[in-house]
Amino acid sequence: MKNKFISLTLACALLVSVFVAGGGKAAATAPIVQPGPADSVQMLQQPLDEIDSVIQQGIADKYMAGSVVLAARSGTIVKEDAYGYAARYLDDDFTEMENPVEMQTDTIFDLASITKVFTATAAMHLYEQGEFNLDDPVADYIPEFAQNGKSDVTIRQLLTHTSGFPAWIPLYQTTDSREQAYQEVFSTALEHEPGTHYGYSDLNMITIGALVEQISGERLDQYIQTNITEPLGMTDTMFNPPELLKDRIAATEYQPQTDRGIVWGEVHDENAWAMDGVAGHAGLFSTAQDLAVFAQMILNDGQYDDTRILETGTVEKMETNQLPDFPGNAHSLAWELNQDWYMGGLSEPSTLGHTGFTGTSIVISPSKETVAILLTNKVHPTRDAPSTNPIRQAVAGKTADAINAWSASAMKALVKDFAAEGEFLSDEAAHSLKIHLTAVSHYEDRELGDKVIKHMEGFQSLLDHQQENMSEDAYETLKTNADYLIGKWQ
Numbered sequence: 001m002k003n004k005f006i007s008l009t010l011a012c013a014l015l016v017s018v019f020v021a022g023g024g025k026a027a028a029t030a031p032i033v034q035p036g037p038a039d040s041v042q043m044l045q046q047p048l049d050e051i052d053s054v055i056q057q058g059i060a061d062k063y064m065a066g067s068v069v070l071a072a073r074s075g076t077i078v079k080e081d082a083y084g085y086a087a088r089y090l091d092d093d094f095t096e097m098e099n100p101v102e103m104q105t106d107t108i109f110d111l112a113s114i115t116k117v118f119t120a121t122a123a124m125h126l127y128e129q130g131e132f133n134l135d136d137p138v139a140d141y142i143p144e145f146a147q148n149g150k151s152d153v154t155i156r157q158l159l160t161h162t163s164g165f166p167a168w169i170p171l172y173q174t175t176d177s178r179e180q181a182y183q184e185v186f187s188t189a190l191e192h193e194p195g196t197h198y199g200y201s202d203l204n205m206i207t208i209g210a211l212v213e214q215i216s217g218e219r220l221d222q223y224i225q226t227n228i229t230e231p232l233g234m235t236d237t238m239f240n241p242p243e244l245l246k247d248r249i250a251a252t253e254y255q256p257q258t259d260r261g262i263v264w265g266e267v268h269d270e271n272a273w274a275m276d277g278v279a280g281h282a283g284l285f286s287t288a289q290d291l292a293v294f295a296q297m298i299l300n301d302g303q304y305d306d307t308r309i310l311e312t313g314t315v316e317k318m319e320t321n322q323l324p325d326f327p328g329n330a331h332s333l334a335w336e337l338n339q340d341w342y343m344g345g346l347s348e349p350s351t352l353g354h355t356g357f358t359g360t361s362i363v364i365s366p367s368k369e370t371v372a373i374l375l376t377n378k379v380h381p382t383r384d385a386p387s388t389n390p391i392r393q394a395v396a397g398k399t400a401d402a403i404n405a406w407s408a409s410a411m412k413a414l415v416k417d418f419a420a421e422g423e424f425l426s427d428e429a430a431h432s433l434k435i436h437l438t439a440v441s442h443y444e445d446r447e448l449g450d451k452v453i454k455h456m457e458g459f460q461s462l463l464d465h466q467q468e469n470m471s472e473d474a475y476e477t478l479k480t481n482a483d484y485l486i487g488k489w490q
Contacts, residue, residue, distance in 0.1 A: 031296060032305050033292045033296050035077040043403055043406060044401070052081065062094075062385060064359055065088045065377050067084060067359075069083075070288035070292055070372075071370070073403065082104050082105045083103055085101060085103055086103045086248075087262075089254070089381035092253075101251075104248070105289070108249045110267060111284045113354060115205075117354050119208050119281070121318075122227065125227050134154065134333075139151050142186065144183065148187060154194070157194050157204075158205070161199060162196075162326075164192035166199075168201070171271040172271050178278075181271070186207070206279055209280020227309070238284070238286075239285070240283075251263070253380065260273075267285075269282035292371055292373060295362060297309055299364065302314060321337050342363070342389055346365045346372060346399060361375075365400075401477075405484035405485045405488070408437040408444055411481055418478075423474040424470045426469050436455070440456055449489040456486045463475065
């Protein structure tokens with residue numbers, strides 16, 4: 001038998017590692033981010049390896065010039081790879097640089113809207129100190145915000161994108177300073193009554209950034225550095241990176257409209273650029289590994305190593321759907337929840353994540369203790385490139401497959417999840433599949449590889465027989481994972 005189960009020692013280590021800080025969990029065993037083999041955290045290598053071809057095809061098809069992928073479970077980095085180029089083109093005609101810069105795993109990316117979850121974390125840090133309540137009117141802290149019928153808009157509504165704000169306004173065309181930009185946002189009228197409409201808006205998080213500054217007396221970049229990134233040791237995470245780091249930074253768009261040429265080493269977002277590179281909606285730069293540390297802090301209920309950033313109860317608020325009345329737009333406090341269009345197979349009600357316009361995304365699955373990070377320079381050299389959403393979805397999906405196909409027991413849990421989500425037309429179909437996988441588990445426990453293969457082939461036949469009784473997604477996912485599991489034992 002080629003592949004055996006992980007040793008009892010490693011299995012016990014994995015079991016201990018999930019007892020993370022807070023909520024009655026053992027803080028001493030909270031995972032930290034470090035590389036390790038996939039099988040040490042019950043993941044198959046094959047689906048992770050298949051991510052390579054997904055990314056390489058995306059580069060060939062000009063979805064992006066390059067990318068970094070990181071996947072981790074229980075703090076163990078099971079995949080961290082770089083592809084393509086961090087800087088390749090001189091203009092939007094795809095004129096090649098004489099000396100293009102190859103992508104590295106420690107390349108620093110413009111995170112774009114992933115900045116929003118750091119801004120929200122900064123705000124919740126102040127919330128813990130009793131500086132505000134989520135349902136307080138924003139105007140209690142920023143009186144100018146009350147203009148044009150916004151006196152009743154609450155902080156919670158900003159964090160959940162239910163304030164009624166328009167999605168965007170061109171601050172870079174209408175203002176000449178950071179303070180002017182704030183004043184224009186504060187005077188902007190709503191498009192919807194507060195609390196009646198979900199509408200993703202940069203203006204919400206620009207205002208949250210202003211709130212952090214108003215309450216703390218510090219500029220947003222300084223507050224995030226002092227209270228989040230520096231304590232976590234995220235040394236490659238910053239606003240306005242210095243010139244000396246340019247060769248480590250992924251280039252973004254050719255922007256003749258701002259007279260900046262190829263934007264490289266400064267924020268891509270025009271409004272954040274107009275705000276001196278520091279805004280609540282965009283402007284933060286980081287690496288895949290630094291983001292993995294931040295994500296592990298969330299998975300550890302607010303603590304990383306010996307450093308606590310947020311209290312357990314605060315993290316729970318940031319993981320809880322605040323918008324049950326807006327189906328399809330599940331959202332916590334700045335984090336998006338259960339969004340299949342980029343979370344793929346990791347998507348479920350508890351999964352949180354965010355994307356960025358530059359081609360970045362982060363997915364965090366508390367139930368699987370898993371993080372999937374995809375950083376690309378999709379807008380290099382033009383924002384007119386195809387959407388990277390299918391690639392985001394595939395990366396998260398392959399990461400999920402690596403977990404779900406580890407064993408028959410893992411596949412049985414997947415069937416149970418599909419049934420709970422209504423993916424089966426009959427309880428009998430799900431029940432028959434689970435019974436079959438229970439039998440396979442017994443053979444796995446005894447390491448009887450030939451019998452595992454034989455009975456998994458029988459599972460495939462049963463799956464084909466029951467195909468009409470389940471969704472296409474459930475069928476294709478279970479079929480793929482059955483193939484992976486058979487491959488593991490061959």
